[in-house]
Amino acid sequence: MFDGLTLASLPDAAEAVRPKIRAFLADHMAGIAADTRARSWQGFDAAFSRKLGAEGFLGLTLPVEYGGQGLGPFARFVVVEELLSAGAPVAAHWIADRQSAPLLLHYGTEGQRQRHIPAICRGEQVFCIGMSEPGSGSDLASVRTRADRNADGWLLNGQKIWTTNAHYADYMIALVRTSGTGADRQAGLSQLIVDLHAPGVTIRPITDLTGDAHFAEVFFDNVQLADDALVGQEGDGWAQCTAELAFERSGPERIYSSVVLLDAWIAHLQAVGRRDADALVGRLTAELATLRAMSLACTALLTAGESPVVEASIVKDRGTGFEQELAVVIGDDLAAHPDEPVSAELWRTLAYVTHIAPSFSLRGGTREILRGIIARGMGLR
């Protein structure tokens, strides 16, 4: 069962990127507090992403002729784990680099590729993914945002919500209905590139429980899109979307979301010299090593050209469970020693991860949906 997921190691060519990204991070990440770094892939810094692009750290999996590095998923794995371990603010390029550019490379027209991929590789175009709607969360096939053909291309009407970084983004790749009705389910859905600066688009950031506004609601009121806004085939949006989600679910960000907290806690234990948490540290360390090996195994499948939808769900479900557990057990360890001083920075980091942790198993497919996908892979559905 799931025999394709086996131990893989990073090739030398991928490891060769590590000293370079590490040197870059040493130059650009000094002195940033842990609770800021803990935001990592929700931390938005457009200038930082453009610097990464200028140094060749974006588009690692994308072909050189489109401005990428042509190095493949293993090199991206190395850069991603270094960025996340450092807690670098990567939100400005994250979605475009991980999902949008590979999607356009695979399904887009030559014009779409030229228009977007080189700019994504430079960190200059910010993308968001328009999936959820007020009435469509996990049940994505029920989306009601609609694009109708007209003389000038497509006329878009409807609403998206919980869209990560929509208020910072230049473009959205939206899953919308282009034919039929909700009763047709997956049939009649298409993906469209929406210029978020176009007339008729209204974006309202939504503040979350940590005080950040990392997601937004987006309204489309008779937004006129050109004919070539369509990505891939009309009516194939569901299949394209599913393939894209394998990119979103399989990366190492699904194991490292809380790693800044883990490192801050371990530094605290080392500083106070307390040794009654050895077993807990060891257990968490082993789980991280296992998850990293599982994520690498998934990366090997991506490298082989496969779309590891079920395997990625396995890694994401287990990985997000670990990310969520960290906040719980670290909080217990610290407060189990009520007279031991804890820095305000560590306390804020703990609180941030504790509060944002529920999102880990919501974004990119909920825990319950992923387990349904795994069950289907086991032949149960």
Added chain:
Amino acid sequence: MTTELLEPFVRMLDEIASPAAVRAVEAGGDWQAMWAAIAASGFLDALVGEDQGGSGLTLAQVEPLLQALGASAVPLPVGETMIARALLAHAGIAAPAGPVVLAATQGQPVPCALVANHALVDTGAALAVTPLSEMEVTATGVHGSLAAVLSGPAQSLALPRPGNGLRSIAAVLRACLIAGAAARVCDMAAAHAAQRVQFGKPIGKQQALQQMLSVMAEDMVACRIAAQLGCAGGLDPALTHVATAKITTSAAAPRLAASAHAVHGAIGIAEEFDLQLLTRRLHEWRLADGSEGYWSRQLGAERLGAPMSSMDFARTP
């Protein structure tokens, strides 16, 4: 190369270690014929160098065979003997005939000690090949278990101790056995859920069961990859790899056993149903050669002594 080896090995296990044969050995029956078939296959020297008449395979290459032993609940110390013969050959010592167990402790039960002729005993300073006839062998009295506590002086015939002791490589073996049994109980649970009908449909159609079975699959994959990580360093594995392998597999073992039984219902705990051959072993291997708690303390101490990020520690070769 590994696939070429694995198929005949599994075919042999299917022939000689059927569930009925496993039960017969557990009931105190004769195991010499089963052992003779394994010995005749040549697989016992898989890890011995080619210049010494073995196959010269690495532990990573042999790992699928160790998993197969776990999946078949083989009631003899085959993996232990493979490891012992390799360590002995490396030290230039002729291996004794018959099964050898790995005795890293004299305090708690050693799996398969009731069906072995020798023990490789870790004295703390060296490893000593000792006939079990010269040791005190105390059966546990646990139903169906072939484990026993071994005590007494080790024989003087000694070979160098691996840097991390015998418990490390023994723990890696347990991790592989657990990974193999994990795969088998997952297959059994998924198959049972697909065919057992309640409330007019297969129970596997119930979301509650699907959620439980998908977590089993996650644990199973984690066990496989952690066991492979444990085997990556050969016969003297680094603490980080051993601990990761044994912590992950030992922590998963009781969850997998519990879920497999939950899916099967009452029939799963019946003696005549094969599931118990695997779940009893999952628990025994979890406790053998250090549980997740033991290795967590070891790994935690190492981690807290290392001034580096968790990511760097996790990728330490």
